[in-house]
Structure formats: structure tokens, C-alpha cells
Amino acid sequence: MSASILWIFLPILAGAFLLFLRNQRWTAFVASGLSFVLALTAWLLPIETTFALGSSAFKLSSTFEILGRRLVLTTHEQPILTLIYGAAAFWFIASPSIGKAHRLIPLGLVQIGLLVAALAVEPFLYAALLIEVAVLLTPPLLLSEGERPGRGLLRFVTFQTLAMPLILFTGWLLRGIEADPGASALIRQAAILLATGFVFLLAVFPFHTWIPLLSEEAAPYLTGFVFWIFPTSALLFAAGFIDRYAWIRTAPQLPQILSAVGALMVAAGGLLAVFQNHLGRMLGYAVILETGFSLLSLSLLDAQGVDIFFLLFVPRLIALALWALCLDILHQNTPSLTLQDLRGQLRRWPFASGGLILAHLSLAGLPTLAGFPIRLAIWEDLATLSLPLAAWALIGSLGLLAAAIRTLAALVAAPAESTWEARESWPQRLFIALGGLALFGLGAFPQWILPLLNRLPAIFEHLGG
Amino acid sequence: MLLNWIAGILILAAGAWLFISRDWRWNLGAAAIQYLAAFWLVQASWPLAASAVKLITGWMACAAMGITLASAKTESGAEHDWREGGLFRLFAVALASLTAFILAGSASAWLGIPLPITWGSLTMMAVGLLLIGMTTRPLRVILGLLTLLAGFEIIYAAIESSALVTAAQALITLGLALVGAYFLVAAREEPPQ
Numbered sequence: 001m002s003a004s005i006l007w008i009f010l011p012i013l014a015g016a017f018l019l020f021l022r023n024q025r026w027t028a029f030v031a032s033g034l035s036f037v038l039a040l041t042a043w044l045l046p047i048e049t050t051f052a053l054g055s056s057a058f059k060l061s062s063t064f065e066i067l068g069r070r071l072v073l074t075t076h077e078q079p080i081l082t083l084i085y086g087a088a089a090f091w092f093i094a095s096p097s098i099g100k101a102h103r104l105i106p107l108g109l110v111q112i113g114l115l116v117a118a119l120a121v122e123p124f125l126y127a128a129l130l131i132e133v134a135v136l137l138t139p140p141l142l143l144s145e146g147e148r149p150g151r152g153l154l155r156f157v158t159f160q161t162l163a164m165p166l167i168l169f170t171g172w173l174l175r176g177i178e179a180d181p182g183a184s185a186l187i188r189q190a191a192i193l194l195a196t197g198f199v200f201l202l203a204v205f206p207f208h209t210w211i212p213l214l215s216e217e218a219a220p221y222l223t224g225f226v227f228w229i230f231p232t233s234a235l236l237f238a239a240g241f242i243d244r245y246a247w248i249r250t251a252p253q254l255p256q257i258l259s260a261v262g263a264l265m266v267a268a269g270g271l272l273a274v275f276q277n278h279l280g281r282m283l284g285y286a287v288i289l290e291t292g293f294s295l296l297s298l299s300l301l302d303a304q305g306v307d308i309f310f311l312l313f314v315p316r317l318i319a320l321a322l323w324a325l326c327l328d329i330l331h332q333n334t335p336s337l338t339l340q341d342l343r344g345q346l347r348r349w350p351f352a353s354g355g356l357i358l359a360h361l362s363l364a365g366l367p368t369l370a371g372f373p374i375r376l377a378i379w380e381d382l383a384t385l386s387l388p389l390a391a392w393a394l395i396g397s398l399g400l401l402a403a404a405i406r407t408l409a410a411l412v413a414a415p416a417e418s419t420w421e422a423r424e425s426w427p428q429r430l431f432i433a434l435g436g437l438a439l440f441g442l443g444a445f446p447q448w449i450l451p452l453l454n455r456l457p458a459i460f461e462h463l464g465g
Numbered sequence: 466m467l468l469n470w471i472a473g474i475l476i477l478a479a480g481a482w483l484f485i486s487r488d489w490r491w492n493l494g495a496a497a498i499q500y501l502a503a504f505w506l507v508q509a510s511w512p513l514a515a516s517a518v519k520l521i522t523g524w525m526a527c528a529a530m531g532i533t534l535a536s537a538k539t540e541s542g543a544e545h546d547w548r549e550g551g552l553f554r555l556f557a558v559a560l561a562s563l564t565a566f567i568l569a570g571s572a573s574a575w576l577g578i579p580l581p582i583t584w585g586s587l588t589m590m591a592v593g594l595l596l597i598g599m600t601t602r603p604l605r606v607i608l609g610l611l612t613l614l615a616g617f618e619i620i621y622a623a624i625e626s627s628a629l630v631t632a633a634q635a636l637i638t639l640g641l642a643l644v645g646a647y648f649l650v651a652a653r654e655e656p657p658q
Contacts, residue, residue, distance in 0.1 A: 136637065158610060
């Protein structure tokens, strides 16, 4: 059997099947169970090695031929598959507690299958097509019946679609560069097209506007999932480009460009978050800041940078999922997510409010929380390279911290006579408590993710080597 | 060669009409004509059967949106008089087409593709960008994206002939049309009680 059947086609088919399952809990149970099993098999099952299962012998082949092209999943991709499907299980299991299982899971599983296919497809550039197909599944995931498509969703579809032709055309130029590595004009053209494509794909300033708009328009848990899946796949795609093409990797301007864009996104994300009165928009700006930190880690172009690049993934996932879950609970039970409407809600929704603040503070890099050890590593590395760069990164984090303090101030501003109560359901309390504990746990013991981290950089053959 | 120029002119005329007209029926008709012209330009590089995929998926995309709009009772025909801002839009398309023609000369030499094909492709992309840039209405944004991608596919067909890419592009064209139809339906449905 081919590895692609297990980790690409099976989740896509399962997603299609789950569209017809109407029970939210069963949908979540099947999807998170399948995702967990896929994560576990990615961790344990060897590819291209015969192994015994009872009396039968099995071998997972790495290659799957499709329409004259190949999907290739090797042992190098297995740690990232573990991370992706582990994260999917994490997102799916909490979704029925807020009534989002049926909207998130079927299309979410198909999107994950497509994004794994984007990691596996050869030639590598065709990933742009698969990412675009995944993008086109987002509107039905985010829009509920009777909801008008907002400007954020239209811009999301537009910007992500604009990226695809640019990246595909770069592929043609890259073939020319491979034939004649000294063709500086061709290299310049390819670099401009590629950079423009990734500016759209990664929502780099000033093409970031869909993120805060979308987070204001749609259900927070669903936007949180979109904000996790697309930047993650785009970042892996971008890092894959840097890894595969020597002319990009060795370009002297690359670290400067990546660090300048990264610092701009961190500073803009953090500083703009301070001035938001809508908590959904704050989440959006935190996502922009996170993408900036990933670009800053890539700008280091060494083994330490690649480690930080992957280290960012797990705390980001937990914080983003917890933040989105808590926001969704508040979104369903308050008139809006503006600071004005959320005044004093801590006394009615203590778990959701507490989880929201914890996740916010973790992404701001507060000590003892999961985001801190990685932020510290980035600040240290940046400071040795350039103090202004480190200062901008710190300013961005301080901006997000100030936004968290504003949120906290609004949530606790209850009249003195109001009483404490906890209106969250027991499953909601459980997931928030687990998320909060995970943030504290990873803050205190960041080495817990080292077994995964040690294997993740193998996906890149050259980067950081 | 002459037929390629005619296809290019057809793209320009349909693109101008698509940009000027506010009536969805005319818009979809213009898009269908553009797909016909794009098919003709693609078949210069690809076998007829493979290039027919572009035509069929393009027309299916138009049909999917047309059926959605026709069944939406609240959708009016012409929302505005076409003369409203029409001169400005005509001027914008003329300017975009001229820019495309100027760029097409060097692009044609660079890519090794005949001039009318490059011009037709760049004109379509320019009209698509104009549509995307000057509206926030879902139908026109989706038509803009479809036009832009169809224009790109003409040039891309000359440099890439993979079956997987053809299939993925067809899927994306249909997917965009379905997203457009979904937007139109979602915007008109009453929220569930």
C-alpha cells in the first residue's frame, strides 16, 4: 500500500463520508480518532520497510503515481505528518462542545488531506494548486446558512488565488535557472514573482487585511482553524522553496528580506492589536505576529533557526485553539466580541475568559507559558545579529501583551454586586482546563516536545545544515 | 494566425463588455465568449481534446453561476444603467489592453509564444485584475478571478502540458464557480430560525 493512500486519500474520503453523518459527537469522535490514529501511525510505521502485522507482511511504499506525476511521502515527512494529524485531532475533539463539529470537521479533514498532498507532490511547485483547492473549501466552512460573504472572505479567496499563478509561473522560470544557474536576469524575475506569490500566500503587510476582517466576520473557532492551517502550510511551502533551491538559499539578500518582512509583521501585528476593540480582530493580529516570528526564525538560515521555526508550531497550535475556543464560547453568549460588550463577563464565563487571557499571554511570550521559551530563543538569536531587529520583535510582543491587559481590564470590569457563576458546559470547562494546563506544562517543561522536534527538521535536506 | 488575432479581439470585446455591463446575464455571456476564445488560443499549444477541457470547465463554471442567479428571485437584471460610469470603464479596459499589448511584445519574445496568444492572455489577466480591484460584489469578484486564471492558463498551456495540472486547473475553475454560487445563495437565504 502507498503511504499517500493512508495519509492523503483516507482523510479526504473520511471527510467526504462525514459530510453525511449528522451527529456532532460521532462526527468529532470518528474524525479525532482517525486523526489520532494517523498521527500515531506516522510516528510508528516505517515507510519502505516490510513489517509484520499478525501473520501478514505489509510494506508502505513512498510513491504514488497520479496523472503522470508523483505523490511522495518518505520517512522524512513522517514527523510533520504526526504534527499535522495530532493538531487535527486537537482541533476536532473540542469542536462539538461549541456546536461546530459538523461545520469544521468534514471540510477540515479534506483540507488537511490536500495540504499533506501539497507537501508530497512532485514537482514540488504543484503544491500551489493543491493549496488553492483547499482554499476553495474554506467559504462553505466559514459561512453558515443565511450569512452574507463579508469582505474578509472575499479578500481571502482573492489573495490566495492570486498567489497560485505567480508561484506556478516561477516553476517554469526555475527550470530555466536549473539549466543555466548563472542567468541573473532570470533569477531576478523568478525571485520577484516568487516573493510576490508568498506575499499573498502568507498575508504579508499590506496584504494582511483579510485576517482581521475575517476574524471579525466568522465564527472564531472556524477562523482559528483557518488561521492555523493556511499559514502553517504556506510557511512549510516557503521553507521548502528555500531548502530546495540553492540560488534562493545562498542569495545574500535572503536573510535581510526575511528578517525585514518578519520584523514588520511582528511589529505591525503587535502594535495594531493594541488598538483593537474587537477580540476577534486581536486574534487576527496575533496570527500576523506569529507568521512574522516564523519568518524571523527562517531568516536565521541555520540549524537553530530551523529548530525555532518548528518549535513555534506546537505552542502556537495550543494557544490559537484555546483562544479560538474561548472566543467562540463568548461569541455565542454575548452580543458581540467588542470590549464594550464583554465588560464584566469574567464573572459569568470565568473559564472562557481565563483561557482567553492565558492563550493571549502565551502568544505574547509571557514567562511560565508555552510561548516564552521560544520567544526567548528568538530574541537571543536576533539580538546577536541585530539589536534593532530584536527590539522590533520585542515591541511586537509588548503590543500583544498590552492588548491582553486591555482585554483583561474589560473582562474584570464587573459591578461589585454581580455574583460569580460558571456558565460554561462541563466539556467546555474540560477542554479549556486541558488547554491551559498544556500552556503551563510546555512553558515549564519545553523539553516535552523535543522528541518530535528532533525529527522534524529532517523534512528539510539542506536548510540549516 | 489570423484566427488567433480574432480570438484576441474577441477576448478584448468580451472583457470590455464584462467590465462595463452590470447585468449578470450579459456578464456570464461575456465570460462564456472569453472561454471560447481562450480555448482557441490554448489549442495552439495543446491537442484539441485537452484544450476542450478548458472550454468545457469554463462553460460549466458559467452555467453553475447562471443557474444559481436565475433561481435567486431577488436578483434583479440590470442593476444600473450600463452608461453609468461606462465611459470610465471603457477607458480603463482600453488602457489595460494597451498595456497588455505593449507588454505582450517582449513577453512573446521571452516565452517563445506567438504575439496574439500572449496579447489575448495578458488582456484577460488585466481585465480580471480590473474586475477584482474595482468591486466588492461576490459575483464580479469571482468572475474577475475566473477571467484572471483563464488568462494565465493560456500562457501556462504553452509552457506546461501536465495532465495533473490540467485536472487541478479544471478543479479550481469549477471550485471558484461553486464558491461564487455558494456566495450568491448564502447572501439570499433567510437565516435559520
